[in-house]
Amino acid sequence: MSTAASARPTAVVTGASSGIGAATARALGAAGFHVVLGARRLDRCKAIAEEIDGTALPLDVTDAESVTAFAHAVPEARVLVNNAGGAKGLAPVAEADEDEWRWMFETNVMGTLRVTKALLPKLIASGDGHIVTVTSVAALAPYDNGAGYTGAKHAQAMLHRTLRGELLGQPVRLTEILPGLVETEFSLVRFDGDAERAKSVYRGMTPLTGEDVADVITFAVTRPSHVNIDQIVLKPRDQADAMRVHRTG
Template sequence: MTAASEPTDSGRPTAVVTGASSGIGAATARALARAGFDVVLGARRVDRCAEIAREIDGTAVRLDVTDPDSVSAFVAAVPECRLLVNNAGGAKGLEPVAEADEDDWRWMFEVNVIGTLRVTKGLLPALLASGDGHIVTVTSIAALEPYDNGAGYTGAKHAQAMLHRTLRGELLGKPVRLTEICPGMVETEFSLVRFGGDEEKADDVYKGLTPLTPEDVADVITFAATRPSHVNLDQIVLKPRAQASASRAYREV
């Protein structure tokens, strides 16, 4: 693995991307590689990460952010790090509070909040040691506003955002930048997971409008990561033109 907090002989600082097997994570890994980073891809589906790693001359390491032992092993495999992209996360279910599934809620808080905490804590020493670290956390517009039937996910994303925003103050004066990325509707496997593999329900989410693509979000992440060291883009909200809020969008009939 080529990894360094200072540029290596190849001139490439190391970036870690979690949830990198598909969607925003995979697109971000590719975009960061094009921007000159040596990318370490982490996800449960490490075979998919390995394919992307071969394509971009990166490294794939299995990572399950809900498993402390997996996170510890992952961190041990990445001794030096300049950029961390906390992208692993997800939603399950879309029920009102009165019908909430506690197991779904528990999973959403574990993967979005505790998972982000584990990886960030584990890699923070390396990010500080790099002298020019950067933590990018992909939250959601669900971290900015509630919407009906989404309390489990919006609650988890609000909590994840509070973790990230609190770090912004706790690390003030340290050589680490923090950027929160808040995407609106992005067409990935997100809705397919949320609806338990129901493709029809997942497709309906984006019906009648043009959603963002993973590449759109990856471009924004890469832009933030390649600003001069003194420039901190604290929070970036991006949505499709047809979407005004989490619950308001214009759809062609």
Template sequence: MTISPDSRIAVVTGASSGIGEATARTLAAQGFHVVVGARRLDRLERLAEEIGGTALELDVTDEDSVDAFTTVLPRVDVLINNAGGAKGLATVAEAVEEDWRWMWETNVLGTLRITKALIPKLIASGDGLIVTITSVAALEAYDNGSGYTTAKHAQAVLHRTLRGELLGQPVRLTEIAPGAVETEFSLVRFDGDRERADKVYEGITPLVAQDIADIIGFVASRPSHVNLDQIVVKPRDQASAGRFHRTTDQS
């Protein structure tokens, strides 16, 4: 890895698509050298070439992968915890433990692993920033979403706890809790069922990945004494996790 010693480095997890990819582009435009991590290395390499960044394979559910990723980084100024996701919409009575385990490994333990590994470098930067992408599912519960909402609640509490534990250190922490964002999120949730995924956004104008990336860019551009603790962002058509105003196209 060849990075100018004068570069400020931003790490973005889950950067092969969606919010992560858009965020990498936004931070690169702001002058950061962006290190993008995800499992789909081919996508990462194309992105890194376009933005002048660095692509490194990363599976946040694998401790060895996290160690290999974090050890080679010469410094870290910004960490964007974006890797995560949902599986299914089962009730508690019909919960699939394998899906729960994947959601907890990815959202909670994945965030723990990468954050824990990079805290020393973020502190050493003298002006570190940790942004964790949670969800409105980290703020409320909704029917059939218990696996995801419990994981996102746990991820959010991890992040909020760290805010107090790092008090006095030169590290800011921001939680961003998006509502409906049209990315590959629902496609993953429904195991590639495009028709079912599309119905999630039917009749509404959802957020897009760039909407969240713009907010992250704003957070990263604040002066070091300004800490935006929590930002909740939803499309105008969404009032809560499960409440939407949907229109029907009559044309």
């Protein structure tokens, strides 16, 4: 890490190679943070890191050894954005694919747990730490054919919300971001690369962008240190909840 980088507070962003993570890395860089970008697609992280004078490190949140190595390579941290996660499939419980469920819990829940545990001592040591966890409106209510994802997001949210009490009295704030429909690679992953099916999720409406979510994250972490924004739910104007979306055409 360069001297110039070390003079800036460090923000760590997981799942930083695309979508919300990439947009958040850019937004936090513009807000004066030295951003450490972690993801499996290191080449993408390196390209963004070059743009914002950040640091790119390999990270697979489903691999405990990868998380340990990542944390050891980060000398200090004031902000952690737990963004890595995702969905697989859209099947009813009666047809659930156990491997897809296992992947969702490993990525969203265990991944958040591993990274948070690994970096928590450094966040506390910063004297002004902040943990942001990107969950979803799926952490608020169930929706048909989404039990695997809503289950994982509810569990991830409970992890984060429990920390809010457990860290009371410590110099660490906690903010949960709960986005609705955001047009990123999310649906492409969910539908195993089926671009047409992924595109149909956003057809006839205007979804959020990764930049929209990044703006909200940046707002939360740049409030005065005595201000804790517990939760921010953001959805497109066209979306009322996980199952109700207004579409034209």
